[in-house]
Amino acid sequence: MSTDSGPLSDEDSTMGDGVDLNGHANGIGNGSHLPMSDDEDMSLLQTVPPRRNLKRKKSNYAESSDEDDIPLASSPAKQPTSAAIPMPGAVAATTVPSSKASKSKRLGTKKEESDDDGYLKKPQKKKPRKKVKKEESSDDDIPIVAPKSSARKRKVKPETRKTPAKKAKKEEDVEQPASKVNGKAKAREINDGEDEGKGKGKGKKKKKEEEQEEEVYRWWEADPNGDGSVKWQTLEHNGVIFPPPYESLPSHVKMKYNGKDVRLPPESEEVAGFYGALIESDHAKDTVFNKNFFNDWKEILKKHPPLDGTKITTFEKCDFRPMFDYFESEKAKKKALSASEKKELKKAKDDMELKYTTCLLDGRKEKVGNFRVEPPGLFRGRGEHPKKGSLKLRVRPEDITLNIGKDAPVPIPNMPGKWKSIQHDNTVTWLATWTENINQSHKYVFLAAGSSLKGQSDMMKFEKARELKNYVDRIRANYSGDLRLPFVLETRKAKMKLTPLAVVHSVVNMLLLSPRTSSSSIFWNIRIFKENKEDDDSLFDRVTTASLNKHLNSEMKGLTAKVFRTYNASATFQRLLDESDLEGATLQEKLNAYNKANRLVAILCNHQRSVPKTHDQSMEKMRQKYKGLKYDRMKLRHGLFGMDSKYKKIDKYKEDESDIDDDWIVEYEEQMKSKEIEKAEKKFAKENEKLTEDDLKPQLDSVLEARIRHIEEEFKRLAKERGKTTVAVKGNKTPEKLMEGIDKLTERIKSFKLQMVDRDEGKEVALGTSKINYLDPRITASWCKIHDVPIEKLFSKTLQVKFPWAMEVDTEWKF
Known part of the structure; x- marks a missing residue:
C-alpha cells in the first residue's frame, strides 16, 4: 500500500x-x-x-x-x-x-x-x-x-525484609489529609511514618515465597x-x-x-x-x-x-x-x-x-x-x-x-x-x-x-x-582532524558518524552544529553533500549501518554507533550525579537531584514525550493535598496554642498557613465530611455482608445513622473553630506530642513541595527509556549506597529483576 x-x-x-x-x-x-x-x-x-x-x-x-x-x-x-x-x-x-x-x-x-x-x-x-x-x-x-x-x-538464606514496595509508596504518595474524627488525631498527623514498612497480613506469604x-x-x-x-x-x-x-x-x-x-x-x-x-x-x-x-x-x-x-x-x-x-x-x-x-x-x-x-x-x-x-x-x-x-x-x-x-x-x-x-x-x-x-x-x-x-x-x-x-578522546580527535583534510567524499561521510537523513533536515542540523559549538568545516561538508539532491533525498545516501559500524570497528573492536549513545548517556549521568552536593540533604532532595540528572540525560538522548492529558488534573490534586497537609498542621498549631499561648512566640510554630483562606477551608471540610460519611457507609455495608456470610443477623440501619451523626457533630465542631487561633484539644495529648506532629508535618510539606516541582518539571521528558536502555544500572546502585537511598525509590521491582547483577556493586564503583 x-x-x-x-x-x-x-x-x-x-x-x-x-x-x-x-x-x-x-x-x-x-x-x-x-x-x-x-x-x-x-x-x-x-x-x-x-x-x-x-x-x-x-x-x-x-x-x-x-x-x-x-x-x-x-x-x-x-x-x-x-x-x-x-x-x-x-x-x-x-x-x-x-x-x-x-x-x-x-x-x-x-x-x-x-x-x-x-x-x-x-x-x-x-x-x-x-x-x-x-x-x-x-x-x-x-x-x-x-x-x-x-x-x-x-x-x-531467604531474606525477610519488610515490604519495601509498600514503604516506598507510602513515602512518595502522600495520602489525602483528613480532619480529626472521634476526638482522635489521624495517625499521619501525630505519628506519621511510624507504621511504615509493616505488612498487612502478607508477611507469611512473602516469607513462604522467599523460602521457595x-x-x-x-x-x-x-x-x-x-x-x-x-x-x-x-x-x-x-x-x-x-x-x-x-x-x-x-x-x-x-x-x-x-x-x-x-x-x-x-x-x-x-x-x-x-x-x-x-x-x-x-x-x-x-x-x-x-x-x-x-x-x-x-x-x-x-x-x-x-x-x-x-x-x-x-x-x-x-x-x-x-x-x-x-x-x-x-x-x-x-x-x-x-x-x-x-x-x-x-x-x-x-x-x-x-x-x-x-x-x-x-x-x-x-x-x-x-x-x-x-x-x-x-x-x-x-x-x-x-x-x-x-x-x-x-x-x-x-x-x-x-x-x-x-x-x-x-x-x-x-x-x-x-x-x-x-x-x-x-x-x-x-x-x-x-x-x-x-x-x-x-x-x-x-x-x-x-x-x-x-x-x-x-x-x-x-x-x-x-x-x-x-x-573516545582519540576517536573524536581523529574525525575532527579528518574534516579538515582535502576533500575525500567517502572518508568524510564515514568520519562524521551521521546516519542517513533527508536533505530538508540538514538545515536544522546545521543550526544545531553551529560554529560556536563545533568546527565550521561541518557546514562546508554538509553544503557539499547537499549538491544535486532534492529535499526528500538522503543527505548521506552512500552511508549504511554496516559501513558505519565497520569504520567504527576499526577505531575500537566491537564498537557500533549505538555504543556511543550508551556511553554518552551513562558518562553524562555519572558526572551529573557526582556534581550534586547532597551533604545534609533530605531523602526527597536526593531523589530530586537524581531525577534532575535523569531528565538531563533523557533530553540529551531526545527522549521526549507530549505532556500527559491528565497532567493538569494531577497537579491540581497534588496542590489540594499540599494545602490539606497545611490544614492539618494549622489545626495542630492552634491546639498547641490552646494549651499554652507561649508557643505563639516560637518562630517555627507562629508561622501561619497564608495560602489557605476561609473559603477554601469551608470547601475542604465539606469534602472531608462527605468522604468520611461515604467511608462509614462502605464499612457498614461490608460488615453486614460479612455477617450475612456467617449466617448472622445484620446490623440495623440505626447503627449507620448513629455513626453518621457522630461524624456530622465533629465537623460542626470544626466549623465553630474557623477563624480561631487557639482551640481546645480532645484526648490526652501533651504539648510534646503536638510539637512532634507539627515538626513531622512541616517535613512532609517540604518534601511534598519538592515532589510537585519534580512532577511538573518532568512532564515533557520520558525518564524510563534511558533508565532501561542507556544508563548503566550500577551507577544508580552505587549512588544509592553512597547516599543511603532505598533502591526501591528509583528502581521498580521490574528493574530490580532485570538488573540483579548491578545491585551488588560497592560505593567505589564508577562508570
Missing part, C-alpha cells in the same frame, strides 16, 4: 448534505474510548494478503526500543576493579529455583545477526582472585555465556566472562500463546451504512469493530488513520462482503456508533464485577497461561518474556507514521518458527495449525520468531528480563560502553 496520505477519491467523498455518519460529527470524536493497545485481546481472521515489502527489512525485537545495529566482534576490556558486596533484594530478584543442569552434547555454532545475541565461545573455568579479560560486544549484540551443567549454585527460592542461579558469579558462540545446551518450552478466536457481536448490534443496518460476516465485522471501538479517540480524527483503515477494510469486504448485499464505498456514510456503545457497555459490566469475580477470571487466565511463562534452559527453569502473540487490530505507530490505521493481521502457527533443543518435544499450538518450522540453533537466544505484516519487521520471543542470558547481554552492553572511555 502506498504510504502517502492523499485525499479520498471522489467516490468516497462526503454526502451532499455534509452529514457524517461515522458516529461523530465530521469524522471527529472526543472523550474516552475502548483501549486498543498493541497487547489487547481482540482477534481477527487472517484475510488480507501480505503487504508490499519496504525497500529494506528491519529487525524489530519485541523487548527492545533501541535502534538496530549490525553485530560485530568484541574486544577485551578491563576487568572491573571494585569488589561486589551484597545488596538487599538482589537475590530475591534473580531467577526461579534451579535444578541440576542436564548434560548434553553442544550443538552447532551457526551465527545469527541479532541485536540481542552476539558471538561467544565455550566458557573458561574461573580461577579465584585472578582477573580475567572480558570479551564484550556492543549494546544488544552481546556475547552470552552458555552456562555449564556443573555451574556453581549457592544456597542463599532458596536455590538461586547467580550467573554473574558462576561465569560472568564467558565468551563463546553457544548460548545453551538444552532448551525446552511450550511455544507461544495465541489470542482467542473472534466471537461475533449479538444480532442486535450492527453498524449502519447510509442510515441502515448492515449484516456483516464475522471476518468483516471484526475489522469494523476495531475502528468502532476508537470513534471517540484522537485516532478517529486523523485523516491518514481513517484512510488506511478504510482501504484495508475494503479489501476485507471484497472477500467477505455484507450478507445483505450492501455496497460500502464511502467512509463518511459508515456509522460505527452501535458497535462503540456495545463495547462501552461491556466495559461497564466488567468494571461492575465483584472483587471475587474479577479474581476468579484472573485466576482462570493465569492458569491457562501458566505453562507458557517458563522454559527449561540447561535444566534450569527460567521465565519467558513476551510469550503472548500480539492480537490483530489497527496499527497505531508513533507520531506521524504513514501506515497508522493499517490492519494488523492475525498471526497463526504457520507464520511462526520455533527454536528448541534437539531432544525437546515439539509444543502443540493452542489454535488449529502447524508451526512454520522447527529449528535447533543453540547460538541464538530467541524461542520463537515471525514477521509482522505492517512494516515486515521481525518479532522475537526472548527470555524474561531477569533471566541469566538477558542479564549477561545487558551487563556486556554496558561494559562495552564503559570500555569506550579509553578510546
